[in-house]
Amino acid sequence: MMAVHPQGGWIIALSFLAALLLSGIPFPGGLAPFRPDWVAMVLIYWCMALPHRVGIGTGWLVGLGLDVLRGALLGQHALALAAVAYLTLQTYQRIRIFSPWRQAFSVLVFLLVEQVLVFWINGVIGYPPRDGWYLAPAIGGMVCWPLLFVVLRDVRRYFQVT
Amino acid sequence: MFAINPTATLRLGLWVALAIVLMTVDHRYRYLDGVRDVLATTVYPLHYLVGLPTATKHWLIENLASRGALLDENARLREKQVFLNAQLQKLITLEAENRRLRSLLESSVNAPERVLIAELLAVDFDPYRHHILINRGRRHGVYVGQPVLDQQGVIGQVIRADLFTASVILATDPNHALPIQIHRTGVRTLALGTGNFQKLELPHVPNHEDVQTGDLLITSGLGGRFPHGYPVGTVTEVGFDPGSPFARIIARPVARLDRIREVMLLEKPPMLPESATPATPGPVDPPETP
Numbered sequence: 517m518m519a520v521h522p523q524g525g526w527i528i529a530l531s532f533l534a535a536l537l538l539s540g541i542p543f544p545g546g547l548a549p550f551r552p553d554w555v556a557m558v559l560i561y562w563c564m565a566l567p568h569r570v571g572i573g574t575g576w577l578v579g580l581g582l583d584v585l586r587g588a589l590l591g592q593h594a595l596a597l598a599a600v601a602y603l604t605l606q607t608y609q610r611i612r613i614f615s616p617w618r619q620a621f622s623v624l625v626f627l628l629v630e631q632v633l634v635f636w637i638n639g640v641i642g643y644p645p646r647d648g649w650y651l652a653p654a655i656g657g658m659v660c661w662p663l664l665f666v667v668l669r670d671v672r673r674y675f676q677v678t
Numbered sequence: 679m680f681a682i683n684p685t686a687t688l689r690l691g692l693w694v695a696l697a698i699v700l701m702t703v704d705h706r707y708r709y710l711d712g713v714r715d716v717l718a719t720t721v722y723p724l725h726y727l728v729g730l731p732t733a734t735k736h737w738l739i740e741n742l743a744s745r746g747a748l749l750d751e752n753a754r755l756r757e758k759q760v761f762l763n764a765q766l767q768k769l770i771t772l773e774a775e776n777r778r779l780r781s782l783l784e785s786s787v788n789a790p791e792r793v794l795i796a797e798l799l800a801v802d803f804d805p806y807r808h809h810i811l812i813n814r815g816r817r818h819g820v821y822v823g824q825p826v827l828d829q830q831g832v833i834g835q836v837i838r839a840d841l842f843t844a845s846v847i848l849a850t851d852p853n854h855a856l857p858i859q860i861h862r863t864g865v866r867t868l869a870l871g872t873g874n875f876q877k878l879e880l881p882h883v884p885n886h887e888d889v890q891t892g893d894l895l896i897t898s899g900l901g902g903r904f905p906h907g908y909p910v911g912t913v914t915e916v917g918f919d920p921g922s923p924f925a926r927i928i929a930r931p932v933a934r935l936d937r938i939r940e941v942m943l944l945e946k947p948p949m950l951p952e953s954a955t956p957a958t959p960g961p962v963d964p965p966e967t968p
Contacts, residue, residue, distance in 0.1 A: 533724075540728035572686065576693045584717040585724060587809060587838065587845050590710060591700035598697065602690040641705055643807060646852065646873055 522569060524677030531558050531668065532578050536585060543656075549649050550656030554664075555582050555593075556600050556630050557657055560623055561668045563604035564612055566677070575601030589641060596633040600626050616662035623661045627654035718840040725799045725811060725843065736939075791905060793827075793942040794818060799843065808834075808848035808871065812941060815842040823903050825944045831909035831932035832856065832897060833941055848935050849910065850875050858910050859898035863888050866898050869910060869929060875936040878911050880927040887925065889916050895929055905944065 535554040543551040555578055562570035579597035583590050603626050604611075611622045631654050635645045671677075704710045743751075796814040814820050816839045824836040826846050834848040849856050854871040858880075865887050869878040883889060893913040899906030909932050917926035 536724060537728055540725070572689050572693050576697065579697075580717075581721070584714065585721050587811070589701050590704040590714065591697040594700070595694055595697035598690060598693040602686060605686050637701065643853065 522678060524672075524675050525569075527671065527675045527677045528562055528566075528570065531562070531671070532581075534558075536578075536581060539582065540585065547656075549652040550659075551653055552657035552660050553627060553630065553653050555579075556597060556627055557623065557661060557664050558668070559597055559601055560604050560626055561665060563601050564608045565669070565672060567605055567608050570601070571605055572598045572601045589637065592634060592637045595637070596630045599633055600630050603629060616665045619665065620658045620661040624654055624658040627657045630654075715841050719842060722842055729799045792945040794820070794945060796820075796844075796941050796943055798938050798941065807853075808851035808873070808875070808935070809837065809845050810834075810848065810938065812844050812846055812943075813842070814943065815840050815844050817841055819945065820844045820943060821946070824946070825904045825908075827908060827942045827944065828933045828938060828940065829942075830934070831911070832904065833933050833935060833938065835903060836943070846941070848875075849931060850878065850935055856904070856910060857898045857900040858895045860889060860913075861894040861896050862890075863893075865889070866900065869895060876930050878929040878931060880913075880929060881924060883925050883927055884923060885918055885925050889913060889925060889927055891916055 532555065535558040538554040542548055559570070559575050559578060563575070575597035576594045579592075579594035580590065582588075582593040582597070586593070607622065611619055614622070628651060631651055635650050638645065700710075704714075794814060796812040796818075799811045799813050812826075820836055820839045822836055822839055824839075826833045826835055832849055834846050834851070834854065836844050837847040838845040847854050848871070849869065850871040850873065852871050852873040856869045856878075857866070858869045859866045865883060867880050867882050869880055872879050878895075880889075880895075891913050895910040895912065897904040897906060897908045897910055911929040911931045913927060914930045915926075915928040919926060
């Protein structure tokens with residue numbers, strides 16, 4: 517691992533940028549509540565694939581970007597994504613060997629933790645969730661995970677991001 | 679090999695602590711406004727990029743419209759303009775008369791309001807808060823608490839004004855309350871947001887009040903943020919519960935809040951006293967109280 521010269525950092529940055537952009541685009545009609553948190557999913561992927569490069573600090577900074585973009589409390593998504601990165605880093609050795617569909621269940625758990633953290637903070641500042649729908653993005657994320665995983669894996673291999 | 683990595687836990691602790699400090703400072707104090715300004719300006723290109731497909735679609739629709747369709751639209755708009763002009767003539771005389779009568783009564787004269795047009799940056803925010811982002815900011819004179827309307831009626835008010843953009847809280851946000859009046863009877867109450875774009879709640883109307891479906895709600899002007907008389911919604915449902923002292927009234931906003939493209943920001947009439955808006959509104963709760 518030490519001998520590997522890190523390269524392709526711009527691909528990682530670009531994928532986060534694309535995820536931030538995607539998180540601003542709504543899903544159509546009835547699927548709207550299921551819009552996954554793309555940023556968290558991209559973060560989970562990179563933490564799993566390159567745990568020596570992407571970690572808690574990266575998650576925190578990207579989360580701060582999401583806060584600014586969404587007009588949320590500064591630090592809210594930063595905290596949640598740092599936690600997601602931590603969970604991924606603690607378990608990546610086990611998850612990495614699963615098939616994408618089995619990985620999706622672990623991803624669901626991480627995304628649920630993220631949603632709950634974000635909504636705890638929302639509750640503290642006076643926006644308690646009104647119903648259970650706030651957990652729907654985690655389910656959407658689980659369904660979209662295999663697709664995202666395959667796309668990002670191919671991108672990583674093609675550009676030889678290490 | 680699968681043991682918990684203590685350094686990672688420590689680092690998580692540090693980052694979480696930093697996030698908590700940041701959130702506390704952001705929530706309680708106003709020190710971070712400058713930081714947020716800078717950050718918001720740097721992400722402005724992102725907002726622009728997100729909105730680009732929608733903008734391109736509208737541009738294409740406008741440019742690829744057939745000549746016949748354009749002629750049709752032209753004729754329709756011309757007809758509408760004649761109609762509106764006729765109405766406006768009546769309005770001008772009425773307004774002049776109103777002002778004369780008011781000055782006779784020595785009551786305050788309602789200054790005519792000016793508007794600033796802003797476009798929605800087609801960005802979907804947090805789905806649990808009805809906030810939208812518009813492409814006008816402090817540079818253009820937008821201020822926190824500024825009323826926002828569209829062609830049909832009230833949309834909401836500015837909740838945060840950055841340098842080039844501003845966030846608007848919609849009247850349907852669950853944390854928003856709007857002082858209103860039922861046009862037909864003059865009953866004053868509040869319209870609370872419900873989190874549903876089609877629904878406003880009027881919780882404090884006594885059972886014996888005369889409210890019917892179809893009644894128009896207008897802003898009452900209390901609270902000092904919204905001027906009197908702008909349409910807000912129409913009553914769609916009136917239910918009486920014998921056990922409760924208040925009627926259950928649901929209204930639908932007249933503005934199509936889920937498909938906004940252009941909004942109007944009312945500029946502050948010069949005679950409105952500064953103290954009408956609270957000096958330090960909370961960072962996340964600008965809703966008005968009656």
